[in-house]
């Protein structure tokens with residue numbers, strides 16, 4: 527059969543990360559590749575008990591029925607209350623849309639805002655999954671400059687800010703760099719975007735994973751009118767639930783609702799009911815999140831220690847204060863994608879940075895994810911990776 531794929535479908539490439547993950551299914555591979563949360567953090571007993579509660583009550587009929595596109599009302603209300611308390615802002619339930627993972631929100635936002643060749647500002651590098659979603663609508667990407675503190679607001683030209691459709695940013699423990707945007711830059715960015723009516727899409731799946739529990743002000747609290755905030759339960763409960771949410775002004779939410787109807791009618795009722803049972807009981811997240819932070823912080827320290835011990839002096843990396851990733855810069859002339867081929871033959875995987883730059887203009891970077899790898903394997907894996915890099919440097 528010769529499938530007559532649309533131009534849009536033909537242009538879509540499968541994600542390098544997904545391809546790499548296929549290799550990692552072999553048992554003896556040490557994978558620093560996937561952005562997966564550690565299964566050790568899944569609250570299995572609580573999920574089991576929540577399922578039992580839903581099925582033992584009349585809730586089961588709602589949980590198995592079609593539901594409203596906006597999401598399960600008690601969960602929306604819970605999110606509104608949670609955010610209002612956490613971020614010290616008033617958020618109401620009708621400013622919230624529950625989505626099938628925040629990945630769906632990225633697709634819906636692309637659909638809602640991007641016409642062909644529209645300008646979209648992105649960090650450089652940025653989340654590959656966002657580029658994949660936006661690519662479908664064929665934007666022109668403009669990379670915003672950044673350094674160790676994250677993006678540099680002053681580098682955004684005012685005329686460009688006025689003409690661009692939106693700026694997609696991950697201010698907390700960014701994927702892939704692990705960087706967190708400083709408070710002063712958040713403030714400067716809020717001022718700049720308000721002044722130029724630039725929509726900010728603030729993607730925040732890692733914000734709760736701050737090792738010291740010191741949350742910085744979210745952009746949507748600083749630039750409420752022009753910010754669309756994305757939250758996710760993937761890294762604090764379990765990604766298999768496929769639950770995320772959007773916080774935005776009601777008009778924007780109602781547009782996303784129309785687009786979501788065409789896409790999947792609504793996010794599964796069952797997982798929404800289950801999640802609500804878990805999070806609404808005994809302040810569950812306030813006990814659970816510190817355990818995740820503790821585990822991730824320990825693994826991060828471990829990897830930093832191994833990097834310091836084995837890597838040649840020509841290699842540089844950051845020391846994240848939260849999240850799941852360390853960003854490594856190799857010497858200029860090295861190509862991380864080529865390095866990956868060699869690493870795979872020695873059963874080590876990581877994600878080369880190249881695909882995470884909208885312009886694919888930087889090839890000497892790679893992302894290391896540490897949270898799913900036990901400590902002994904972190905040490906062994908980094909040692910082997912350092913050997914491979916060292917051989918290249920000496921060539």
Ligand code: PMP
Pocket residue numbers: 561626627628629630653655696701729731757758759760765768769770
């Ligand atoms: N945004 C970023 C920055 C991510 O890293 C991820 C997941 N890796 C997502 C969104 C998608 O998360 P979800 O599971 O909520 O769809």
